[in-house]
Amino acid sequence: YFSTPWKRSKQSSPRRNPKTVLAWVLLRAILAILILVWIGSMASVMRNVPAAHSSGANNPSKAMMNLSRWKKLSEHIRLGSQAKENMAGTGNLSSTSDGKDGTEDKEQPASIYDLSLFNNQSPTDFQLYTPHAPSCSKPLEPSAVGFTLVSQLSHDRLWMVQYHCARWGDHPMSIAIFSDRDAGDIKSDLVLQGCSAEHLTVRTVSKSRYDPKGTEYPVNLLRNLAFSNVKTSHIVYADIDFWPSSDLHATLTTQRVRERFASDPKLATVIPVFQLFRRCREYKDCRGANIPSMPKKKSGLFTLIKKKQASTFDPTNVGGHGSTKYITWRDQEIGTFVDLPCIKSNRYEPYLAFRYCTDLPPFQEGFTGYGKNKMTWVMQLRRAGYLFSQLGGVFLVHYPHLNSESRQEWDKKPKAMEKHGLETAKKKGNVDWASFKRARVDALFLDFKEWLDGTVEDESRVLMCDDALNDDMRLWVHTDKAKDDDEEADDDDETAAAEEEEDDGAYFQEYTDFVQSQDAYKKCQEEHTSDPAECSKAASAFIESSILWSLVGSESNYVGPDSQMEYLYNAEKCAIRFLAFEQFQRNDEGGEGNEKEFSFLNLVADLYTNMAMVEKKRGFKDKATAHVKKALELNPGYDAAQKVLAQIENGEVEEEDDYEGEEEEEEEKGAAEDANGDENNAEETPAKTTNEDGAALKDAKVNESIE
Numbered sequence: 131y132f133s134t135p136w137k138r139s140k141q142s143s144p145r146r147n148p149k150t151v152l153a154w155v156l157l158r159a160i161l162a163i164l165i166l167v168w169i170g171s172m173a174s175v176m177r178n179v180p181a182a183h184s185s186g187a188n189n190p191s192k193a194m195m196n197l198s199r200w201k202k203l204s205e206h207i208r209l210g211s212q213a214k215e216n217m218a219g220t221g222n223l224s225s226t227s228d229g230k231d232g233t234e235d236k237e238q239p240a241s242i243y244d245l246s247l248f249n250n251q252s253p254t255d256f257q258l259y260t261p262h263a264p265s266c267s268k269p270l271e272p273s274a275v276g277f278t279l280v281s282q283l284s285h286d287r288l289w290m291v292q293y294h295c296a297r298w299g300d301h302p303m304s305i306a307i308f309s310d311r312d313a314g315d316i317k318s319d320l321v322l323q324g325c326s327a328e329h330l331t332v333r334t335v336s337k338s339r340y341d342p343k344g345t346e347y348p349v350n351l352l353r354n355l356a357f358s359n360v361k362t363s364h365i366v367y368a369d370i371d372f373w374p375s376s377d378l379h380a381t382l383t384t385q386r387v388r389e390r391f392a393s394d395p396k397l398a399t400v401i402p403v404f405q406l407f408r409r410c411r412e413y414k415d416c417r418g419a420n421i422p423s424m425p426k427k428k429s430g431l432f433t434l435i436k437k438k439q440a441s442t443f444d445p446t447n448v449g450g451h452g453s454t455k456y457i458t459w460r461d462q463e464i465g466t467f468v469d470l471p472c473i474k475s476n477r478y479e480p481y482l483a484f485r486y487c488t489d490l491p492p493f494q495e496g497f498t499g500y501g502k503n504k505m506t507w508v509m510q511l512r513r514a515g516y517l518f519s520q521l522g523g524v525f526l527v528h529y530p531h532l533n534s535e536s537r538q539e540w541d542k543k544p545k546a547m548e549k550h551g552l553e554t555a556k557k558k559g560n561v562d563w564a565s566f567k568r569a570r571v572d573a574l575f576l577d578f579k580e581w582l583d584g585t586v587e588d589e590s591r592v593l594m595c596d597d598a599l600n601d602d603m604r605l606w607v608h609t610d611k612a613k614d615d616d617e618e619a620d621d622d623d624e625t626a627a628a629e630e631e632e633d634d635g636a637y638f639q640e641y642t643d644f645v646q647s648q649d650a651y652k653k654c655q656e657e658h659t660s661d662p663a664e665c666s667k668a669a670s671a672f673i674e675s676s677i678l679w680s681l682v683g684s685e686s687n688y689v690g691p692d693s694q695m696e697y698l699y700n701a702e703k704c705a706i707r708f709l710a711f712e713q714f715q716r717n718d719e720g721g722e723g724n725e726k727e728f729s730f731l732n733l734v735a736d737l738y739t740n741m742a743m744v745e746k747k748r749g750f751k752d753k754a755t756a757h758v759k760k761a762l763e764l765n766p767g768y769d770a771a772q773k774v775l776a777q778i779e780n781g782e783v784e785e786e787d788d789y790e791g792e793e794e795e796e797e798e799k800g801a802a803e804d805a806n807g808d809e810n811n812a813e814e815t816p817a818k819t820t821n822e823d824g825a826a827l828k829d830a831k832v833n834e835s836i837e
Contacts, residue, residue: 242340242348246495247358253496253574256581259488262358266395266487272388276362277379277483278302282352283370285309285337288316290370290529295325297376297426304331305370306356308347310338331359344535345567349503350493357486364391366483372403372526376426377464381524382483384465391485396591398511399483400470400520402459403443403451404431405528415532425527428464435642443528449475449599450505454520457641464523472595473512479505480518481526489514494578499536501571506578513582515589539567572607644679644697647671651704666730669708673733676701677740691748698741705734735765742774754778 243250248257279298283290285308295303303325307316317325317332333355341347357365366382368374378401381387391397409419423439425431434440442456453474462468484490491510497503512518533541544561564570651672654665680697708730742757755778761771 242346242351242498243495245335245348245351245355247354248492248495250495254577254581255496256494256578256585257492258586260357260486260490260492261488263486263488263490264363266485266489268487270363270392270395270485272385272392274363275383275388275391276302277364277366277382278304278360278362278486279374279379280304280353280356280360280365280367281370282306282349282356283308284347284534285311287370287531290373291320292323292325293373293421293424294368294370295320295323295330297374297378299379300326300329301379302329302331302360302362304333304356304359306333306335306352308337308341308352309334310336333359345539346498347500347534347536348495348498349536350497350507351495353493354495357492360486363485364483365486366401366481368401368481368526371529371531372481373424373529374401374526375428375431375524378524381465381521387465387521390467391483394517395485395487395489396514396516397484398516398518399467400454400480400518401483401524401526402454402456402520403481403526403528404435404440405443406434406440406530407438408530409439413532420530424529428523428525431525431527432642432646436646440527447477449477449601450479453478453518453595454480459520459522460641460645462520462522466522467519468522470518470520470592472593473518473598474595475599476509476594476601477505477599479508482508482511482518483521484511484516496574496578497571499539499567499571500534501568502575506575509579510582510586512590512592513586513588515591517591542566542568566606569606572605575605576607640675640679640682644675647675663708666708669704670730670733673701673705673737677737680740680744691744694744695741695748698737698744701737702741705737709734731764732768735761735768735771737761738764739768739771739774742771742778746774746778751778 243252247262248255250257279294279301280303281291281294283305288307288309291305307313309316311334313332313334316334317327317330320330320332321327335348335352335355337344353367364382366374366378391399404425406420406424408416409423410416423434425434425440431440442454443451453470453472455468455470458468491507491514493503493507494510497506544566647668651665651668654668658664676697680694683697684691684694738757738761742754742761745754745757755775758771758775758778761768762775765771
């Protein structure tokens with residue numbers, strides 16, 4: 131290229147111009163120097179690139195063992211071949227806090243780990259701390275305690291952000307969005323919708339480049355990115371489909387709440403979670419009906435619960451939020467703390483408020499898509515010494531959206547498992563478990579547990595409950611040790627644990643019904659002092675709910691035998707009063723009035739039968755006999771009362787000390803649903819009664835339609 135002009139010059143002129151020759155020599159020399167400088171610069175850059183951090187850096191053999199196990203399960207898991215098609219591509223990360231474009235590396239090919247704040251290179255690179263956060267050792271004054279609401283979301287849920295802004299108020303927010311749109315453009319739109327231009331920070335990660343198929347949503351990486359933009363001392367974390375109560379920030383910033391947060395850098399404050407039921411029958415996102423129904427205050431939430439339009443969050447997945455003391459929270463004063471005594475399941479995954487500092491464990495970025503991405507973080511928090519304490523008066527409420535692509539991927543099962551169940555599918559041995567998202571997540575979870583036990587010193591301040599579930603029995607993939615265990619014994623242990631598990635959320639509805647019926651009865655009495663008989667319907671509801679709550683409260687160990695009798699004695703006072711009214715007196719006339727009388731008499735008979743059962747368990751034979759005879763006077767053919775009387779006459783009376791510890795004697799009827807099924811649909815079997823009075827009341831409920 132460079133010699134061609136020179137040759138043309140030579141041919142056209144017999145003599146070479148010295149100036150022309152000198153110019154070409156200088157040009158070549160300059161180009162050569164530039165090439166040498168470029169090569170030297172690249173070599174210097176490569177020498178200074180830091181080695182990727184790995185959780186197994188201090189133990190290479192352990193790290194290699196983990197990776198070897200992963201490779202045996204699936205080539206996907208190392209982000210090679212097929213998985214890389216889902217998650218890799220050219221990078222696109224943009225960040226903005228002032229609406230300006232902050233796009234980086236748009237043209238460079240990258241895997242999802244190129245965005246890691248911890249230089250992670252594989253799913254098994256687990257992290258202990260958050261080194262880029264402020265120090266935890268620095269003392270914090272209550273006045274310096276501040277909160278940022280943090281969330282992550284996919285582009286299709288961007289519409290929810292404005293409702294978080296409205297409820298949270300003009301206070302700091304940090305969100306990370308999985309979207310191909312520019313962060314500045316998104317923030318501009320959100321500001322127009324009412325979000326704060328000053329306090330909102332937006333960060334985006336390209337969906338089309340990292341997860342075009344929608345199966346490996348980088349949920350934990352997004353959470354960590356959103357955390358990294360926090361400037362306040364504390365964080366309130368909630369996924370975007372969990373909307374905060376409108377008084378959450380005001381409650382958190384009261385003096386006594388700030389003092390508690392300032393005094394303990396490892397305080398993890400639980401914000402109880404509820405769910406709104408979809409306001410349309412069709413399986414669709416009916417926003418026009420759902421959004422106005424999303425409660426903002428505790429009173430509005432209770433109104434929905436009373437109408438059976440809302441409940442505690444996902445009660446079928448007891449492990450997920452079952453450790454939260456929902457019944458206690460119902461009457462808990464706003465802004466007060468109640469420490470959790472123990473954790474009932476490793477799958478506990480509450481939404482928390484906590485201090486943002488170096489000791490905070492990050493979300494483990496290897497968990498992508500649906501499944502175990504938050505519960506593993508809570509497991510590490512507990513082991514690292516965080517204290518879990520729930521805050522009164524405030525809550526989060528789940529918006530009833532449709533299932534995401536990640537959830538649909540998680541729900542896929544082998545045909546053999548759908549047809550024969552998990553254990554049979556395992557025994558067949560011809561299932562390609564690595565091709566299923568849930569199996570891959572379970573394998574990573576086992577690696578995480580091994581790393582957690584071997585790396586993180588156990589400084590737990592909140593222990594696992596004595597009757598905590600054996601959560602590993604729900605896994606699709608097990609360690610070699612688990613495979614060698616006796617399968618029948620494992621199944622028995624899991625069934626027993628599922629039956630014995632206590633869950634405040636499961637009993638929240640019964641307690642709420644009892645309190646509401648009690649309040650309605652009292653209010654009716656005040657309004658109809660001249661004619662109390664007008665309150666017969668309210669009286670029946672009060673007696674009915676008292677019976678049910680005394681039983682359910684006993685099952686949950688929330689109500690002791692003395693308190694149980696107190697509820698029943700109060701109901702008896704109401705029953706005696708209304709039995710004296712004319713419309714409830716016995717007569718020989720037929721018709722509707724007689725049916726009404728019969729129904730109320732049976733209800734009171736049921737009350738006395740339950741009183742007899744409790745007194746029998748307490749060891750008071752005379753009282754028990756007197757109560758059951760009253761029941762038979764009201765309804766001579768009442769089978770449950772006759773059964774209790776026979777037990778008393780046969781001397782089947784137990785001491786009071788044995789009351790709470792008595793195991794269920796009634797054998798389970800029918801086959802139980804496979805407890806190793808879908809993680810979020812497991813444990814749907816209602817809690818079995820743990821004492822004999824439960825069995826009798828069940829018979830009574832069938833006969834008298836009290837349920």
